[in-house]
Amino acid sequence: MPAPATFLSYIDDHAEGFIQRLAEAVAIPSISGNAAHRQDVFRMGAWLQGQLNILGVQTKSVDLGRHVMDGQELPLPPAIFGRIGDDPKKKTVLIYGHYDVQPAEKSDGWDTEPFKLVVDSTSGRLIGRGSTDDKGPILGWLNVLEAHKSLGLELPVNLRFCFEGMEESGSEGLDELIASEAAKGKDGWFGGVDCVCISDNYWLNTRTPCLTYGLRGLAYFKVTVSGPARDLHSGAFGRSVHEPMTDLALLMSKLVAPDGTILVPGVDEMVATASAEERAIYEALDYDIKDVEESAGAPIAISSDKATVLMGRMRYPSLSLHGIEGAFYGAGAKTVIPASVSGKFSIRLVPPQTPDKVEPLVIEYLKAEFAKLNSKNKLKIENLHGGKPWVADHRHWNYEAAKRATEAVYKRSPDLTREGGSIPVTLTFAESLNVNVLLLPMGRGDDGAHSTNEKLDRSNFIEGSKLLGTYLYEVGADA
Amino acid sequence: MPAPATFLSYIDDHAEGFIQRLAEAVAIPSISGNAAHRQDVFRMGAWLQGQLNILGVQTKSVDLGRHVMDGQELPLPPAIFGRIGDDPKKKTVLIYGHYDVQPAEKSDGWDTEPFKLVVDSTSGRLIGRGSTDDKGPILGWLNVLEAHKSLGLELPVNLRFCFEGMEESGSEGLDELIASEAAKGKDGWFGGVDCVCISDNYWLNTRTPCLTYGLRGLAYFKVTVSGPARDLHSGAFGRSVHEPMTDLALLMSKLVAPDGTILVPGVDEMVATASAEERAIYEALDYDIKDVEESAGAPIAISSDKATVLMGRMRYPSLSLHGIEGAFYGAGAKTVIPASVSGKFSIRLVPPQTPDKVEPLVIEYLKAEFAKLNSKNKLKIENLHGGKPWVADHRHWNYEAAKRATEAVYKRSPDLTREGGSIPVTLTFAESLNVNVLLLPMGRGDDGAHSTNEKLDRSNFIEGSKLLGTYLYEVGADA
Numbered sequence: 020m021p022a023p024a025t026f027l028s029y030i031d032d033h034a035e036g037f038i039q040r041l042a043e044a045v046a047i048p049s050i051s052g053n054a055a056h057r058q059d060v061f062r063m064g065a066w067l068q069g070q071l072n073i074l075g076v077q078t079k080s081v082d083l084g085r086h087v088m089d090g091q092e093l094p095l096p097p098a099i100f101g102r103i104g105d106d107p108k109k110k111t112v113l114i115y116g117h118y119d120v121q122p123a124e125k126s127d128g129w130d131t132e133p134f135k136l137v138v139d140s141t142s143g144r145l146i147g148r149g150s151t152d153d154k155g156p157i158l159g160w161l162n163v164l165e166a167h168k169s170l171g172l173e174l175p176v177n178l179r180f181c182f183e184g185m186e187e188s189g190s191e192g193l194d195e196l197i198a199s200e201a202a203k204g205k206d207g208w209f210g211g212v213d214c215v216c217i218s219d220n221y222w223l224n225t226r227t228p229c230l231t232y233g234l235r236g237l238a239y240f241k242v243t244v245s246g247p248a249r250d251l252h253s254g255a256f257g258r259s260v261h262e263p264m265t266d267l268a269l270l271m272s273k274l275v276a277p278d279g280t281i282l283v284p285g286v287d288e289m290v291a292t293a294s295a296e297e298r299a300i301y302e303a304l305d306y307d308i309k310d311v312e313e314s315a316g317a318p319i320a321i322s323s324d325k326a327t328v329l330m331g332r333m334r335y336p337s338l339s340l341h342g343i344e345g346a347f348y349g350a351g352a353k354t355v356i357p358a359s360v361s362g363k364f365s366i367r368l369v370p371p372q373t374p375d376k377v378e379p380l381v382i383e384y385l386k387a388e389f390a391k392l393n394s395k396n397k398l399k400i401e402n403l404h405g406g407k408p409w410v411a412d413h414r415h416w417n418y419e420a421a422k423r424a425t426e427a428v429y430k431r432s433p434d435l436t437r438e439g440g441s442i443p444v445t446l447t448f449a450e451s452l453n454v455n456v457l458l459l460p461m462g463r464g465d466d467g468a469h470s471t472n473e474k475l476d477r478s479n480f481i482e483g484s485k486l487l488g489t490y491l492y493e494v495g496a497d498a
Numbered sequence: 499m500p501a502p503a504t505f506l507s508y509i510d511d512h513a514e515g516f517i518q519r520l521a522e523a524v525a526i527p528s529i530s531g532n533a534a535h536r537q538d539v540f541r542m543g544a545w546l547q548g549q550l551n552i553l554g555v556q557t558k559s560v561d562l563g564r565h566v567m568d569g570q571e572l573p574l575p576p577a578i579f580g581r582i583g584d585d586p587k588k589k590t591v592l593i594y595g596h597y598d599v600q601p602a603e604k605s606d607g608w609d610t611e612p613f614k615l616v617v618d619s620t621s622g623r624l625i626g627r628g629s630t631d632d633k634g635p636i637l638g639w640l641n642v643l644e645a646h647k648s649l650g651l652e653l654p655v656n657l658r659f660c661f662e663g664m665e666e667s668g669s670e671g672l673d674e675l676i677a678s679e680a681a682k683g684k685d686g687w688f689g690g691v692d693c694v695c696i697s698d699n700y701w702l703n704t705r706t707p708c709l710t711y712g713l714r715g716l717a718y719f720k721v722t723v724s725g726p727a728r729d730l731h732s733g734a735f736g737r738s739v740h741e742p743m744t745d746l747a748l749l750m751s752k753l754v755a756p757d758g759t760i761l762v763p764g765v766d767e768m769v770a771t772a773s774a775e776e777r778a779i780y781e782a783l784d785y786d787i788k789d790v791e792e793s794a795g796a797p798i799a800i801s802s803d804k805a806t807v808l809m810g811r812m813r814y815p816s817l818s819l820h821g822i823e824g825a826f827y828g829a830g831a832k833t834v835i836p837a838s839v840s841g842k843f844s845i846r847l848v849p850p851q852t853p854d855k856v857e858p859l860v861i862e863y864l865k866a867e868f869a870k871l872n873s874k875n876k877l878k879i880e881n882l883h884g885g886k887p888w889v890a891d892h893r894h895w896n897y898e899a900a901k902r903a904t905e906a907v908y909k910r911s912p913d914l915t916r917e918g919g920s921i922p923v924t925l926t927f928a929e930s931l932n933v934n935v936l937l938l939p940m941g942r943g944d945d946g947a948h949s950t951n952e953k954l955d956r957s958n959f960i961e962g963s964k965l966l967g968t969y970l971y972e973v974g975a976d977a
Contacts (some may be wrong), residue, residue: 235733239831248795254714254919257816257846258758259790260806261798264819265754275744279737279873284712311738316727319740319874327736337736339835341745344828347821347842352718352882354844356818363826365833367736392756395798403831440733469731 020175020496021427022489029166030484037162037484040070041288042136042446044154045147051096051119051188053142054089060096060184066100067157067182074164076101076180079208083192084187095192096184100200100208103164104177110494111177113212113452115444116157116219117186120149121469130470131348140262144474148281151462151475156218157182159461162484163491175495179212186219186444194447201451214417214494215448215456218487222463223436227305228425228486230418231435231458232492233333234445236368236408238377241344242270242385245359246396253354261394263360264346273361275338279321281366285380286336289372293330299327301333304434314464333437363403367439368390374405408447409456410437417455421491427493428486459490499654499975500906501968507647509963516641516963517624518957519549519677521615523597524626525634530575530598532570532668539575540662542597542736546636546661547578552736553643554956555580556658558687562664562671563605574671575663576950577685579679583656589973590656592691592931594923595636595698596665599628600948609949623953629956630941634962636661638940641963654974658691665698665923673926680930688729693896693973694927694935697966701942702915706784707904707965709897710937713924714813715847715887717856720823721749721864724838725875732833742839742872743825749843754817758800758810764859765815768851772809780805780812783913793943811914816846846918852882888925888935889916896934899972906972907965938969 030037049063050056068078083095096119104111123133133136136147144153160180167174185191200207224231244263251260273282281287293301308320311328320328331337344361347353366377382400389398411418413435425433441460450454461483467473509516528542529535547557562574573582577599583590602612610616615626639659646653680688701708723742730739752761760766771820772780787799790807799807810816823840826832845856861879868877890897892914904912921937928935940962946952 246798253818257818258810260794265756268750271747277744277873315739319725331737339732339736341834342825342827343822348827355820394756
């Protein structure tokens with residue numbers, strides 16, 4: 020069931036108004052990670068709730084309690100629930116988005132004021148904090164609602180909304196809320212939901228729309244080697260005591276090889292090698308070694324084979340060394356023997372890996388390697404936090420609908436991708452509601468979501484709004 | 499020629515007055531490393547010059563110019579030169595000391611006010627910043643001068659003094675001053691100097707006086723691995739690019755073994771193994787594994803063999819890893835791939851090693867090890883600073899005089915020690931004046947020179963003053 024031509028024309032004809040609404044949203048600096056902006060996050064939540072109400076959506080602002088940030092007790096921004104449509108003959112789609120943003124100061128290196136949306140008519144870019152992460156996609160849904168209300172068109176599905184204001188700061192309280200709401204079954208706000216759609220990630224490149232069906236999990240470790248009771252002078256103690264940094268450098272060197280191979284026995288082995296058929300998926304993606312090198316800003320791709328690089332990011336685990344706590348980290352020269360040093364590293368996980376399965380392998384291995392050093396220092400290993408990986412069935416009707424919608428709007432098939440990072444709420448929805456979850460990105464790979472000069476291309480905002488609406492029609496056609 | 503009994507009695511009889519003078523000196527917070535205290539350093543220099551003048555010493559305050567500290571241009575505290583005696587039949591001894599101190603705040607963990615000398619009559623400790631480093635030893639020389647002036651005794655040697663006020667902050671300007679003064683030959687303040695005596699280090703333990711005849715040198719390196727143009731997210735880039743931390747951890751792990759062996763080929767090999775005879779010197783020192791473990795605050799001695807531990811500190815080179823600049827160093831968890839990371843390490847040198855000889859070995863080795871990694875990241879190696887080691891002939895009459903003086907005052911032979919750290923001015927005197935330099939410590943190994951609750955034992959102050967005076971008589975006897 021293609022989207023009606025009147026809907027598509029409406030989006031084109033009202034583009035200027037939509038951009039104006041995006042400018043209004045960007046102008047509210049809803050930075051969840053800065054206590055001084057907490058009232059702005061509340062203001063943004065109220066603005067969004069008002070917009071939904073105007074467009075006929077029944078809403079509820081859910082208090083998530085209080086939390087402590089920067090030593091200050093603060094009220095948490097509410098979750099905004101919404102519902103429109105209750106036709107038992109229609110599918111019910113749950114939409115997730117977040118109305119908070121990353122911090123931004125012009126002095127960080129922005130070319131323009133971050134909280135004033137700048138429309139660059141030459142490049143076609145809409146520049147401003149939150150333009151692509153995640154105000155643009157949220158407003159894409161508002162555009163769809165407005166078109167249907169104005170044109171008097173019936174929505175092809177029932178819609179439920181879950182918008183949060185703490186995504187950039189750990190989504191505090193959300194997991195519990197989703198779980199408890201889901202537990203209410205039919206009577207809850209998520210009752211009868213058939214599938215979930217999240218628009219909060221990006222195309223792999225700047226050219227090709229994609230659907231994302233996997234995210235890596237994470238297991239973050241802290242390995243501490245302690246020796247002397249206090250920092251020592253390397254002149255007075257060098258070569259007369261066991262130095263914690265010597266032991267730690269050796270342990271950290273045993274974790275991962277320069278080619279990315281994880282050296283902790285059993286971790287890489289847990290993941291099946293890609294079959295020729297699966298490899299072909301990566302070979303077919305619209306992607307080039309140059310893309311990763313442009314993103315990284317240097318010719319440091321781990322391989323010259325495109326599928327190897329893509330699978331390294333998407334379907335294999337990775338181990339990164341982040342740094343050392345407790346050692347000398349300043350500029351200049353200091354001749355210290357640090358008393359206690361903690362190496363930080365994390366493993367990005369893919370199915371069937373989980374933090375629980377990986378942790379004992381890491382601990383056992385580090386203990387065994389430390390024993391080989393014959394050091395009199397002490398070893399301690401902690402798992403700081405973690406999350407499971409997520410992979411959805413991309414043959415599900417939810418994905419099929421999104422594929423047809425992409426083909427209708429962009430005249431090409433979407434790339435099927437997995438992401439190297441995590442969006443924890445994805446797994447929460449999948450596990451709490453036991454339905455298929457789709458990641459349907461609006462923006463491009465170079466949008467700079469957490470960086471300076473964040474932008475959303477005008478064409479991605481407008482065609483993306485058409486895509487979201489068309490996707491609903493394709494889901495509806497499946498009912 | 500033993501010191502006259504009247505001199506020794508005078509020191510005993512005037513102990514309370516000497517302690518009162520030390521209290522006056524400690525009360526001036528002459529912290530050279532804190533711009534807010536610069537005037538106090540000047541005040542301390544003027545106080546010292548006044549004391550010398552009262553005791554009959556001709557002095558000169560030498561302007562060392564200005565420098566920049568903490569972004570502020572400041573005048574450097576002067577060097578105080580002094581001379582007393584010009585008898586061509588006598589030996590001429592040059593005395594060095596410093597009148598500035600390390601920072602100290604009660605809130606650092608002091609039990610008492612750091613700049614108020616506390617006399618603990620139970621423990622016999624004189625507690626206060628600068629008590630042992632280096633105001634106590636400087637005042638020891640004043641005590642000797644006072645005794646001779648009051649008793650109408652002729653000094654057994656001609657004395658020259660060189661006191662500085664920037665020792666705790668890099669001795670700015672001093673090397674150049676010493677070199678230019680030495681170049682004046684007979685007409686300079688150091689003209690005719692036969693030997694140098696520095697009292698600015700410590701006994702190896704709390705029991706046995708020592709003479710120190712060696713100091714290690716230093717070569718400090720920074721090895722930088724750079725990859726991406728900016729820090730990357732480990733989710734998006736893990737296992738798709740070469741990570742600088744992976745390469746750096748591997749390089750740092752190749753530098754030194756947990757047992758202290760330096761793995762850079764040619765560095766350990768440059769130093770001859772100790773002969774049985776030399777080993778016997780270390781076996782004979784009044785020292786126990788427990789001493790190093792008490793100082794370090796943990797049972798982490800590199801060996802259970804006493805001579806191995808002592809030689810590790812004194813007569814072999816050591817390599818210590820100090821930390822990493824550019825990596826994540828905070829508490830908590832951050833999933834960053836740092837763009838550029840710099841490992842800091844230094845090698846303590848012993849003869850015949852010099853920074854110039856060691857540097858090419860380190861650079862060549864690190865380049866070769868990096869090449870083995872097949873990484874596309876970039877490597878850079880810098881030698882941040884360095885200094886040559888120093889070893890004096892401990893059979894020289896200067897040392898023989900100090901041995902006899904120690905035996906006379908303490909009724910036991912001094913230990914002959916080398917120190918693991920550096921006192922750069924030692925080498926400057928040795929090379930500029932081409933005379934024997936003696937390190938003759940007054941305080942004990944547990945004085946806590948740069949730490950909280952710095953102290954000098956009353957007995958070390960009083961017997962130490964006798965030692966300094968007796969040493970001058972023993973040098974004089976050699977004329």
